[in-house]
Amino acid sequence: MATYEEVDEGKPIVQLLDEEWGFFRDSGLRPAEAKDLLADVLDDGELVRRLFVPIEHVGGGNLKRWEDLRDEMMHVNRWFLAEPMDMDRIKELLSQLIASPSTLSDLKWFRARLLGGDAPYQVDEMGAPPPHLAGHGRANPAGIPYLYLGSTRATAVAELRPHTGELACVAEFQLGKPDLKLADLRDPRSLISPLFGDESQMIKLRADLPLLERLGDELTRPVHPRGAPYEYIPTQYLCEYVKTCGFHGVMYRSSVSSDKGVNIALFDPELATPISVEEVSVERVSVQISTPSNAYS
Known part of the structure; x- marks a missing residue:
């Protein structure tokens, strides 16, 4: 102790x-x-x-540096950052956040598309968009398509932010590799073990846990459509780095799922194949509201 x-x-x-x-x-x-x-x-x-x-780490962890970096990427510098983070440390932490193969195989995976006309989409139309049609996403920059999948049909449809009465096509996907390596950012505290390393390493790891939780929150955080082109930049930066570390994608919580579904973003859309598709109707959309903390300040 x-x-x-x-x-x-x-x-x-x-x-x-x-x-x-x-x-x-x-x-x-x-x-x-x-x-x-x-x-x-x-x-x-x-x-x-x-x-x-707990004994605090002298350096205080990297959360504050991420917050500064996030603001810099969105509002000051985009490609050449003044003080980049210690990405080697991020890589070291990510090595402890690998989704288990059983987690991936025990779940089914789905992608949904809202119907834009009368004809439903065919199964071969349910993959990721081609590069020239790929817009900004939570994980991908415009022009670089990733494949986003939800662990339930309802989660996949909810991610579209549909209106009541709209129709959608939902395809089930089969993951193409049994050894997919995904960074699991849903709940870092449940995955990272303090039992490896000495006391100083444990203290340093404790200091970085808030950073890992923030990275998971960044992927889950709802983003207003009008702000998406620049508000997604920090998570796109994060996912680009995760990709350079040899991961095939990221797993994260859904901010809109009503059934506790989770999402994955695959960096290579060819890593999953659609095997069936069905048309569904959006029966109800649930809305929760709150007053922002600075509404009257």
């Missing part, structure tokens, strides 16, 4: 391990049971009763 400091006003070590690393998140254990388990593992019943705080 050299990465934690004992204090009078802190948190139990069981709570910290769960909050920071998700140790007991999916265990089904009650807090008291998790406490007893950790005491048995460490052979120290007294330790789990004391209070601690």
